[in-house]
Amino acid sequence: MIFSMTGFATASQQTPHGSFNLEIRSVNNRFLDIQLRLPDDFRRLEAAMRELLTTQLSRGKIECRLLFSPVHTVEIDQQLDHGLLERLMQLEQTIRTRYPSAASLTIAEILKWPGMLESNAAPSEEWDAVGMTLLQTALKDLKAARMREGDKLKAILLDRILQMRQLLQVASPRIPALIASFEEKLRARLEEILGNNEDDRIHQEITLFASKIDVDEELSRLQAHLDEVERILNQGGVVGKRLDFMMQELHREANTIGSKSVDLEISRISMELKVLVEQMREQVQNIE
Structure with a gap:
């Protein structure tokens, strides 16, 4: 069986949290060159994806791109962590007591504080499983095309x-x-x-x-x-x-x-x- 180094494949999946779409493009290259384009929330998958691609492909320049479009209602459905907000206000009051000239926190700064907004996003394990499943599906189609x-x-x-x-x-x-x-x-x-x-x-x-x-x-x-x-x-x-x-x-x-x-x-x-x-x-x- 002879395989070309040129191919293209896609795989997508719709979930309650949003839509996932994965694309793989392959062109000729002297060696195996893998380039992954992943959203920040999926960076943890890079090592596993690279390992899977390496075991299935031998040569070619491979570009793998994962896109995630969250459902807008899910994005809006967020709540403040009132406990964290209360602790932050107490810390601010302590600092202002010692340094009266210190500037107060703005609303934007409070909302950007790590962990301040709670959302109903899916657990990371669920997203990881979706991403790897899409890669396996697209990789199978890519090998068939090649x-x-x-x-x-x-x-x-x-x-x-x-x-x-x-x-x-x-x-x-x-x-x-x-x-x-x-x-x-x-x-x-x-x-x-x-x-x-x-x-x-x-x-x-x-x-x-x-x-x-x-x-x-x-x-x-x-x-x-x-x-x-x-x-x-x-x-x-x-x-x-x-x-x-x-x-x-x-x-x-x-x-x-x-x-x-x-x-x-x-x-x-x-x-x-x-x-x-x-x-x-x-x-x-x-x-x-």
Whole structure:
């Protein structure tokens, strides 16, 4: 199974205290980079969420955002802690007795005092459970989306492999005839320059130049690399980095074929091979 690093998923839940909405976005990245965007009341969930994402995903830049919209009636339904207010007033009176010039507390300062307003908000455990449940649901949908995208990438890569094999089938039969034709032309040229008395020298030169234009080894290595890429795709798993390395090897062989070519058709095939490899490389960048 091949997984893409690109995906998006959401999960939401309505509670008596408000609505929860969680989004996960994933794009390609060399490593696993997790960014969490959580409201202040949910900061305590960051470690647990990060751990869950790490166990389920291997690569990609992951952005997880949790939004909470409280019900307005719940926000308004708040009461003063009269005991705390009484103690605060006593403390203020004590301070003013000792420092008469001290400024009095304003209403805004009293209301902002920690613990002064009591609300019927849900306990933290309930909110934590909702947040983690939403993450598990969204993460399941994200992995499904990445799997579907991965299947598409695999199909594209297998199609490019097929096209490359077809080009190699066209190129391979031409090599022996090209070498023989090149040797004949080179022999005629060398005999014209050196004369017929330099047969050994001519033979050495022909052998040397023939080895420089022979791309049979490169074609064989290309076939082997394509077999390995296809095997990796069928094996599945976290294979993005291995495929990226194989793209480098494919490009190296295709480039060598072009540099050694003395035939217009082989040069054209080399160019098409490099184009296909580049197309594959672009797709491989999105594979986990």
